[in-house]
Amino acid sequence: MGDYKAFLTVPRKEAGYRPVHDRVHDFGEVEQTLYEGDRRQQASRCMDCGVPFCNWACPLGNRPPEWNDAVFRGDFSLAYRLLNSTNDFPEFTGRVCPALCEKACVLNLTLHEPTTNRENEAAITEIAFRENYVIPDCPERNGKRVAVIGSGPSGLSAANRLNRSGYEVTVFEKNGSPGGLLRYGIPNFKLNKSIVDRRISLMEKEGVRFRCGEPVSVDSLPEGFDAYVVATGTPVARDLDIPGRDLSGVHLALELLSDQNRVLGGEDLGEREQISCKGKNVLVIGGGDTGSDCIGTAHRQGCLSVTQIEIMPKPPVGPDDPANPWPMWPRTLRTSSSHEEGCVRRWNINTLRFLGEDGHLTGVEVQPINWEKDPSGGRPKMVPSGGKEVIKAEIVLLAMGFLRPVLPEVGENVFFAGDALSGASLVVRAMASGHKAAAEVDGFLSGTRR
Ligand SMILES: Cc1cc2nc3c(=O)[nH]c(=O)nc-3n(C[C@H](O)[C@H](O)[C@H](O)COP(=O)(O)OP(=O)(O)OC[C@H]3O[C@@H](n4cnc5c(N)ncnc54)[C@H](O)[C@@H]3O)c2cc1C
Ligand code: SF4
Numbered sequence: 001m002g003d004y005k006a007f008l009t010v011p012r013k014e015a016g017y018r019p020v021h022d023r024v025h026d027f028g029e030v031e032q033t034l035y036e037g038d039r040r041q042q043a044s045r046c047m048d049c050g051v052p053f054c055n056w057a058c059p060l061g062n063r064p065p066e067w068n069d070a071v072f073r074g075d076f077s078l079a080y081r082l083l084n085s086t087n088d089f090p091e092f093t094g095r096v097c098p099a100l101c102e103k104a105c106v107l108n109l110t111l112h113e114p115t116t117n118r119e120n121e122a123a124i125t126e127i128a129f130r131e132n133y134v135i136p137d138c139p140e141r142n143g144k145r146v147a148v149i150g151s152g153p154s155g156l157s158a159a160n161r162l163n164r165s166g167y168e169v170t171v172f173e174k175n176g177s178p179g180g181l182l183r184y185g186i187p188n189f190k191l192n193k194s195i196v197d198r199r200i201s202l203m204e205k206e207g208v209r210f211r212c213g214e215p216v217s218v219d220s221l222p223e224g225f226d227a228y229v230v231a232t233g234t235p236v237a238r239d240l241d242i243p244g245r246d247l248s249g250v251h252l253a254l255e256l257l258s259d260q261n262r263v264l265g266g267e268d269l270g271e272r273e274q275i276s277c278k279g280k281n282v283l284v285i286g287g288g289d290t291g292s293d294c295i296g297t298a299h300r301q302g303c304l305s306v307t308q309i310e311i312m313p314k315p316p317v318g319p320d321d322p323a324n325p326w327p328m329w330p331r332t333l334r335t336s337s338s339h340e341e342g343c344v345r346r347w348n349i350n351t352l353r354f355l356g357e358d359g360h361l362t363g364v365e366v367q368p369i370n371w372e373k374d375p376s377g378g379r380p381k382m383v384p385s386g387g388k389e390v391i392k393a394e395i396v397l398l399a400m401g402f403l404r405p406v407l408p409e410v411g412e413n414v415f416f417a418g419d420a421l422s423g424a425s426l427v428v429r430a431m432a433s434g435h436k437a438a439a440e441v442d443g444f445l446s447g448t449r450r
Contacts, residue, residue: 007045026189045107057101083121095122102114138205145225147216148231154434156171228413238403256294283396307391315333348371349368405420417434
């Protein structure tokens with residue numbers, strides 16, 4: 001620990017976002033970076049606590065006190081090695097992780113000014129690539145072959161770990177390019193796809209083979225492999241089966257988001273027109289992160305207005321909620337960069353039907369509701385709390401989460417990872433699950449499984 005009093009004298013400083021008027025006209029990353037001097041000062045705030053709750057909260061078991069100290073001392077090469085020892089792709093988590101570690105930081109307990117771990121992570125990684133500290137690592141091969149099905153963060157981290165342990169790894173991906181939701185879900189304004197390409201290119205140099213455009217069924221896995229990791233994500237989005245669902249203009253959120261990412265990536269959509277919010281009033285159904293990504297995308301496409309509705313109550317406005325104390329993840333209201341760009345947000349709203357003319361959506365009938373507690377301890381009951389109303393909308397985006405896949409019966413050499421195993425989650429959790437699957441494969445193939 002370099003500066004043992006810095007947390008008392010240096011306030012938390014975030015790099016912040018580009019100004020709204022500037023960023024809403026392009027799909028470039030919205031987040032800015034600090035100067036190196038400021039970054040080192042931010043790292044100096046880490047107190048190297050006796051019990052590092054940040055390490056406990058991070059699904060990857062990252063060790064912020066160690067790399068924060070290296071950053072404070074200006075040794076970015078060491079910082080990257082420390083960070084990369086637990087985190088295979090810190091350039092992804094440094095951009096899109098909700099920073100579970102920061103919520104558990106001791107400086108969040110009283111000051112609500114935790115260390116800027118996530119940003120520090122991104123800065124360490126960008127400097128490491130810039131200064132060529134990141135070089136291909138090609139281990140000796142052990143003669144065994146593993147197939148990874150799916151190239152999202154869980155498949156990539158399983159492939160990376162296994163490759164570095166000497167296995168010959170082939171990744172099968174049904175899409176035209178690897179990355180899963182990193183490429184076809186998360187918008188470019190949060191994660192530029194050159195960052196994904198850079199990592200894929202490094203993995204290829206290290207020997208991982210990518211076979212894109214090749215869907216693989218778990219029922220007929222490709223022959224010639226000693227083990228398999230199935231990391232196929234959660235492909236089925238939750239739908240809303242109410243009158244008017246078949247009107248033109250009602251879409252699943254991922255249809256909008258993946259179209260936009262494909263177009264920005266230069267992919268051809270064929271005969272199909274890109275789903276677009278240009279010149280339309282947009283209604284996003286679902287108050288979570290995917291909904292927020294739709295809002296940012298709608299603005300960049302030139303929408304007229306955006307409203308986001310959520311059936312659940314408004315979460316408490318932080319920072320403290322006695323029912324949900326530190327160091328747990330705070331279930332408080334989150335306002336994203338996309339919300340800041342302009343959006344009406346409403347909670348406790350039920351959607352009744354989609355309305356249209358000549359097959360095209362014109363509005364959505366909704367009703368305010370309340371959730372009444374069940375005295376016998378059962379699920380709360382939804383009761384109307386106001387009259388029906390119509391929200392004008394020419395496009396609706398359904399962002400209500402994904403169905404948890406049912407795991408099929410498989411042989412003992414098949415392992416599952418990421419969202420396919422746990423249901424829709426986070427990049428950092430998917431990566432941690434990929435690590436675990438790789439360790440299971442290694443234990444199985446090397447005969448050291450306990
Ligand atoms: C719009 C959106 C935004 C998000 N934003 C964030 C965020 O900001 N921060 C965060 O932490 N998390 C975010 N998430 C969640 C995060 O992206 C996922 O939890 C994570 O990508 C899951 O990783 P995965 O590898 O398990 O699955 P995925 O990323 O879904 O990858 C699965 C891959 O398997 C492929 N596949 C599927 N079936 C087959 C088959 N039969 N054969 C071959 N390949 C197949 C798919 O094409 C895909 O490439 C977001 C999710 C969405 C939908
Ligand atoms: S991956 Fe996320 S939770 Fe883990 S140290 Fe980085 S920002 Fe924190």
